[in-house]
Amino acid sequence: MVIKTEPFVINVGPQHPSTHGVFRMRMTLDGEVVVDMEPVFGYLHRGIEKLAEERTYTQNIPFTDRLDYLSSMANNLAYVMAVEKLAGISVPERAEYLRVIMAELQRIASHLIAVGAFLNDCGAFMTPILYMIREREKILDLFEMVCGQRLTYNYMRVGGLSHDISEEFLSALGKFVKEMPGFIDEYDQLLAENEILLARSKGVGILPKELAINISASGPVLRGSRVKWDIRKADPYSVYDHFDFEIPTGSIGDCYDRYRVRIEEMRQSVRIIKQAMEQLPGGEVRSQVLQRFHSPVGEAYGHIEAPKGELGFYLVSDGSIAPYRFHIRAPSLINLTALRDMIIGWKLADAIIIFGSIDICMGEVDR
């Protein structure tokens, strides 16, 4: 007897626990194997780029918190840096150091969620992510000490920071920095040699080096594919050129490499924070900038190495108090370009892991 089979279409998401937000993958399956995939987004589109054109430069800072809501500090930093470039505003040195500390803490927090959620997708349900959330909680407590918020910080300002840190923050940060390497070792012990993780992620979802570059991937996705490109080194902003750190890269560009890169980046972030704490100068944390300042006519592109990749803001000014054009180069959206190439030919269960290894945040994809 011959059974007639045909490919069928299945919608993964928009409401699905492993799509990390409201994202839909319209998959065409041949049995269990993915033969085609079309990503569908826009469910969280709030029109931030349009809204920002009607608000002053300072009023736009809270919007940036709501892009990648797992790394608000990094978004704040990228935006204020672009505005400072546009308007030619200088930043006190103490503020620069504190910005680096916040951005690196945020990188650890974001990578913890990325790694935890990735393992969740792999089938290690809830146990690893709870370990990760335990440490992330400490970072959120630190941020709460600094600005009173746990997710949407609105801490940075054009020309510095909203206010200085307290004495307690530094001692709490010191304790965290001391403990964190031990915790990262603990994850490594639990996971690096774990047979389930190795079997499910090694050699799965390979993104070749040339394709990664051609597709404009950035962040751990690019570095996982053996490209040593990190904006903190390639185009040092803030005071990153004062610190000694390395750029971890993968070997073949599979899901395991992307996971490894994130783990190693956390170690490097701890290293940077330690150095920044030692070198932290005194003084002001904010230069004198009017609340409603006029920016000179022109355009500027400011970019940083956010946890998920290159986050850039392209601003155009017509000389008024609000940006004429406000464009966000969102790493999550652009990294998703690679998804289709990576998952075709893999089984549905692997597709979920490959998608998880990109680490996206829908707030940033849809904006």
Added chain:
Amino acid sequence: MTVTLSGREVASKLEKQFPGSIIESSEKNLVVRSESLLEIASFLKTTPGLDFDYLTCITAVDYLDYFEVVYHLTSLTHNHSLFVKARCYERDNPTLPSVVSLWRGADFQEREIYDLMGIKFGGHPNLKRIFLWEGFKGYPLRKDYLQW
């Protein structure tokens, strides 16, 4: 440090290869004729010494008189970058050639520009709305867009 190449110097190289393709060039600015955009992009990508292998970002700005599409190119090999701009003067049906054939990273970004700014990219493999739904009227990021 990523070096931003001078628009004037690159323009003089391009002028030799493609006469009459440059509209405007200064230290920070390089505006090219939209008809020659694809050839220029391909030249920038493949010429040794330029090697713009990485398309960082594309975006569009509505200046009411014209639309300006900004290509931010980077070379990972030489660690330099360049802003290339192309203009569309027509408001009803602005069209530019798509660069997806050179840099596939342009795929979603061109769709985004089409969705929100209404610029069509000829040769794009899947040009349709990306964030808004099919059937949405108008292009919200245009300056003359009325919400109601």
